Amino acid sequence: MAKIEPTVATPPSPQDVPVIAQPNVASLVPVQDAPAPAAPAAEPRGLDQLSRIEEKTARIEEKFARYEAVLTRAEASLERSAHKVDAAAGTMDFASIRDEVSALRSRVDATPRAATLFTTAIITAVLTVVLTVLVLKFGVPGVMPKLLP
CATH class of the missing domain: 1.20.5 (Single alpha-helices involved in coiled-coils or other helix-helix interfaces)
Structure with missing residues (x-):
């Protein structure tokens, strides 16, 4: 069964609504009401x-x-x-x-204190300078030629 979605009907435009003239009250004849039909069943x-x-x-x-x-x-x-x-x-x-x-x-x-850390830093700096000078003076075979005379 197909699913039925709710829709909103648009109201009819005023041009589409037919205009009904009002009848003359004097010409109306009382008519006995017919029994009203039951309320229309909902859709x-x-x-x-x-x-x-x-x-x-x-x-x-x-x-x-x-x-x-x-x-x-x-x-x-x-x-x-x-x-x-x-x-x-x-x-x-x-x-x-x-x-x-x-x-x-x-x-x-x-843990080591400040004096130990400073000593380690100084030794590391001195060794780095010495090794850098040695590499520049003698070079690294196959990688870098000597740069200092």
Whole structure:
């Protein structure tokens, strides 16, 4: 069955509407009203569209309810985890923290200080200059000829 999409009908233009003249009230003869026909049955296509729209709405509402339930469970789980973290933070073992801080302090004390770093930098600079002069004076066989006499 082909899917029927809802459409919006455009109103007829004023030129297309036929003009009906008003009859003279004196010439009217009272006529007994015929029994009014039952209300016209709604268009089946319109009812079909309406039922599809209602079904889609129901599916969307169900999906929203599922998402809401999932988010509620996630929120509850997050709240439980936060309470556990708070409880764990309150009962921390301060002795183990003291041991970790002292171990970290000993590692920091074992790192080289400024004098050691400056000495290493000076030795590296001197060796670099000496090696550069040697390469320029004697060259590198197969790579670079000697450049200094």
